[in-house]
Amino acid sequence: MCVSTRLNVLAHTMVPDHQIMNEEEVSGLLSLYNITNEQLPKMYHDDPVVKTIGAKPGDVVRIIRKSHTAGRAESFRLVVRRPKK
Amino acid sequence: MLPDQEAKIEGSALPVKTREQLRTYLEGKEITSSQFDQILNRVIDEYQKTRIEACEAVGIIAAQSIGEPGTQMTMRTFHYAGVAEINVTLGLPRLIEIMDARKEPSTPTMTIYLEPDYLGDRDRAREVSWQIEAAPLHEFGDITTDMENMQIVVHLNTAVCEKRKILPAAIIEAAPRKIRERRHYRDFEFETDGKSPTIIFMPKNRESYQNLFQLAEHVKNVIVQGIDDIERVVVRKESGEYILYTEGSNLKDVFDVEGVDTTRTRTNNISEISQILGIEAARNAIINEALSTLSEQGILVDVRHIMLVADMMCMEGEVKQIGRHGIAGEKESVLSRAAFEVTVNHLLDAAVANEVDELSGVTENVIVGQPIQLGTGDVKLIAKPLKSGES
DSSP: OOSSSOOOGSSTTSSSSEEEHHHHHHHHHHHTTTOOOOGGGGETTTTHHHHHHTTTTTTTEEEOOOTTTTTTEEEEEEOOOOOOO | OOEEEEEEHHOOOOHHHHHHHHHHTTEEEEEHHHHHHHHHHHHHHHHHHSSSOOOOOOOHHHHHHHHHHHHHSSSEEEEESSSSSSSEEEEHHHHHHHHHTTTSSSSSSSEEHHHHHHHHTHHHHHHHHHHHHHHHHHGEEEEETTTTTTTEEEOOHHHHHHTTHHHHHHHHHHHHHHHTSSSSSOOEEEESSSSSSEEEEESSSSSOOHHHHHHHHHHHHHHEOOTTOOOOEEEEEEETTEEEEESOOOHEEEEEEEBBBBTTOSSHHHHHOOOOOHHHHHHHHHHHHHHHHHHHHTTOOHHHHHHHHHHHHHHSSSSOOOSSSSSGGGGGGHHHHHHHSOHHHHHHHHEEEEEEOOOSHHHHHHHHTTOOGGGGOOOOOOOOOTTTOOO
């Protein structure tokens, strides 16, 4: 699928800020909640935002949302390959 | 406010919004630093109390909190935005549609915002709308079916073409191509002389009139300007800017149109949003759509419940429905799935696949009659009995 030249996915009001986390941050996050990265919510490698920021499968992406309740909320997603149907 | 007080607020474990509220509350008030500490501690205490406790069954609370008001919603409502304009499914059917994660809503619609150069001027907004609204060939001129010579003659009206900002040559090029590509009808030939704005279509098989009439139908209705999926566009002025509302939705193609603000334009088709803008945008769309559908009916549901639902639906990287083919159908536990719908199939498949149920969820423990792992049931107390005669 070709992405149009006019559209910058990250600039859209509905798309929150996405950042790729480095390894230290990821291990800090996983030990904070005592989880493995498989337990994080996922996002697919062909997600438009993942393609724009250049994240690879296995990366963890930090998402900074504008929350209705808290004002600002952080969330995390693991980039995985889209399973074949 | 003093800098050290500011630093204390900033360093506290409060959410951004609460900090903001505290700041605006304290603005301009004369308080001593011990009073400030007291206030801050009380706020932090209060915030800690309002947080949901571990092992609380938030899912069932969300289900009830959305389900009960849902019973009071109107069964079938249509909303007309403005006078005789675009109709949108609302109320319970729309809510069901959102939760079911349908590929296409029953009334897809877009809200198209315009770029600064276009939003203040009605004529320029209209120009953008022509690029978007699907217009069939018969709107651009006269189409006559010549039965004697077995042909269809299209005379383009240059005045209309000029008004709608499209060159006759572009229409002449687009019409035969679109009949082939979009309408999948290939049994025809066409002629143009390259000068006058006229196209002549002829069926390949000139034996029967049926072919001629069939071709005439295709020629009349082929879309030569605009985006095929968008049937109607309405231009409306809202809070000082012109906004386009559409019937039909095609986010990808609309983003390519000159003058469209690609940062604010939105659609009510959630699966389209997840494809074009990503899963996080889809999550936001679910929250916004569900919240506006509920509040439009005068029903107030706490946004946290809807956020929980949206989070669950977008957990795996694509939008999943709440139901048999989504969240409920993909649970780990066999008994839990069997308790939901199509019981026998699940049990049979589980037996064939030699599945094991860990009995870790709520439903399966209720079925087998064990305490569920929630609230007090989640806490395991192991008492070590004292040996007799040792006290």
